[in-house]
Amino acid sequence: EKLLNIKDLHVEVDGKEILKGINLDINKGEVHVIMGPNGGGKSTLANTLMNHPKYKISKGDIYFEGERINDLKTDERAKRGMFLSFQYPEEVAGVTVESFLRTAKMAVTGEPLKILTFRKRLEESMRLLDIDKSYARRYLNVGFSGGEKKKNEILQMAILEPKLSILDETDSGLDVDAVKVVSEGVKLLADGEKSIIIITHHNKILQYLHPDYVHVLIDGKIIKTGDMSIAKDIENNGYEKYKEEVYQL
Ligand code: ADP
Ligand code: MG
Ligand code: MG
Secondary structure, three states, X not given: OOOEEEEEEEEEEOOEEEEEEEEEEEOOOOEEEEEOOOOOOHXXXXXXXXXXXXXXXXXXXXXXXXXXXXXXXXXXXXXXXXXXXXXXXXXXXXXXXXXXXXXXXXXXXXXXXXXXXXXXXXXXXXXXXXXXXXXXXXXXXXXXOHHHHHHHHHHXXXXXXXXXXXXXXXXXXXXXXXXXXXXXXXXXXXXOOOEEEEEOOOHHHHHHHOOOEEEEEEOOEEEEEEXXXXXXXXXXXXXHHHHHHHHHO
């Protein structure tokens, strides 16, 4: 049974069709990269997977572990093990990283979690990811660098232990520190059964990750699927060749 199975997915935003028949299968333990020029629909796909209200499925189906989830709410998807990294752009004074993560964990598991039990668990994850202890006591995003925001995202993954993580890196303007945090963190967390969809152009990240599949998404369709050689080709030659294929059809 596939972890994620997307069948002929069509999605509209404000009445305009953005995704025009996406097919995508993801098995346990696989890392998939989605690349493509701006405006192609990558973020639309990520947002649709987590049921952002602006994105309407007009045709097709999404199955997670065999269950059709088209109509499942975001929090229900999270409870089943889906995770969409999303950054809180605003600073949240008064809410520490630790308390934010503990609340998120309780929301996903539906179980209470004692402060000290959680703190131990969090410190373990932070040690593993080489994040300084003091980070947990800082207020969420207050004065955070790009790298520190990324740490929060990777820590969320480590704490929530999602079966499938969807990371949309395209718009975040990652600094060198952030690229390192994401690459090393995701690599650590992608070992074993966990699956990851990562939307990125950063070849550095791709080199660390050793993705199983690279997909090229243009104009609402996945027009090519292959291995890392596609990412290298795009780095060297851009999307022109791929775009020509699309518009000849
Ligand atoms: P990508 O992430 O590949 O750059 P997007 O999914 O963000 O592409 O956008 C695909 C298309 O959908 C673009 O034409 C964009 O303008 C439009 N679009 C995406 N999200 C919205 C939105 N929330 N409201 C209106 N238009 C949107
Ligand atoms: Mg793997
Ligand atoms: Mg995007």
